[in-house]
Amino acid sequence: MADMMGTGRGARTRRARTVAAVLAATGLFGLFTAGCTGQGTPRVPADDGRGELHTSPPSASEPGRKPDRPSVLAVKIDNVRAARPQTGIDSADIVYAEQVEGGLSRLMAVFATKLPKAVGPVRSARESDLELLRQFDKPTLAFSGAQGKLMPLINGAPLDAQTPKKTSDAYFRGTDKVSPHNLYLRPKRLMPTTPGAAALTTGFRYGPAPAGGTKDTSETVRYPAARFTFTWSATRERWLVSMDGKPDTTTDGKRLAPATVVVQYVQVRKSAFHDFLGNNTPYTVTIGSGSAKVLRDGRAYDVNWKRAKATEGTEFTTKDGEPVNFAKGQVWVVFAKASS
Numbered sequence: 001m002a003d004m005m006g007t008g009r010g011a012r013t014r015r016a017r018t019v020a021a022v023l024a025a026t027g028l029f030g031l032f033t034a035g036c037t038g039q040g041t042p043r044v045p046a047d048d049g050r051g052e053l054h055t056s057p058p059s060a061s062e063p064g065r066k067p068d069r070p071s072v073l074a075v076k077i078d079n080v081r082a083a084r085p086q087t088g089i090d091s092a093d094i095v096y097a098e099q100v101e102g103g104l105s106r107l108m109a110v111f112a113t114k115l116p117k118a119v120g121p122v123r124s125a126r127e128s129d130l131e132l133l134r135q136f137d138k139p140t141l142a143f144s145g146a147q148g149k150l151m152p153l154i155n156g157a158p159l160d161a162q163t164p165k166k167t168s169d170a171y172f173r174g175t176d177k178v179s180p181h182n183l184y185l186r187p188k189r190l191m192p193t194t195p196g197a198a199a200l201t202t203g204f205r206y207g208p209a210p211a212g213g214t215k216d217t218s219e220t221v222r223y224p225a226a227r228f229t230f231t232w233s234a235t236r237e238r239w240l241v242s243m244d245g246k247p248d249t250t251t252d253g254k255r256l257a258p259a260t261v262v263v264q265y266v267q268v269r270k271s272a273f274h275d276f277l278g279n280n281t282p283y284t285v286t287i288g289s290g291s292a293k294v295l296r297d298g299r300a301y302d303v304n305w306k307r308a309k310a311t312e313g314t315e316f317t318t319k320d321g322e323p324v325n326f327a328k329g330q331v332w333v334v335f336a337k338a339s340s
Helices: 008-026 029-035 127-133 151-156
Strands: 073-077 094-099 105-111 140-142 160-162 171-173 183-185 218-223 226-233 238-243 260-266 268-274 280-284 288-296 299-307 315-317 331-337
Touching: 073 127, 094 280, 127 151, 127 268, 127 280, 218 260
Parallel strands: 073 140, 094 331, 140 160, 260 331
Antiparallel strands: 073 105, 094 105, 171 183, 218 226, 226 238, 260 288, 268 280, 288 299, 299 315
């Protein structure tokens, strides 16, 4: 809306009517009005590019939702080489990895059972985040900002959007890296109490490993300009994470080591947004069904995944339709492009 011209009451009225008409035509009016507070959309500094308004975000409300249920803290994490090592993501219950502009990767760390003192580096949100986060009951999303035309969708979504512009005392700049790779979050400034495991409405199941599978000690997932490698450590009973060929550790020297890794094959299509170089922002589709590979206990399991709608978690089943249990501990979900 910032690029619309005009001043005074008449211009403001014309702008409001124009926005309402666009939102009504695209089915967004209910989503936008549900998220507005009467003060308009905050003008958050963007840290990447410009794009067009997406016309099919998730709806603002669904029957059967429980808004009073404790919900998670999701933090967008910078994952380029200059941002590593990262802070606090070893405390996350779930780490999602997705492809972004230029074939690079970005993480979303989801916290429910433990809140570290600091998390980061924090970076900007993407359109796909809104679909992914609908599985939680009004989650708190911590991010550095987003381009101007995406912000109305974020502010209208059923989540608590928290940026440095909105809650400055929750963020700080570190001295270990150069900007913009040095923005960190103090999670307890946003969420004084730990939500607890009940907030993890992902559909994930935990328990004994399924039958079958094949022995597997290393798996690599490649994006056009990034790669993840997970190597099984029998002594630690965890998958050790490497990124772009180097062991991945936190700033305090801890090796990132999830108990379960899911390589989920999904549709990755173009979105309506671009970065400042003109690169299109990929949209990772997490609703639907497809195949996946679950890594746990030094074995790999070829499974199916299904997420019927945005407000539901993802089910993972064997080829025979039996639910697949994950190992207890941190889970990494790496979204990989499905073959056509």
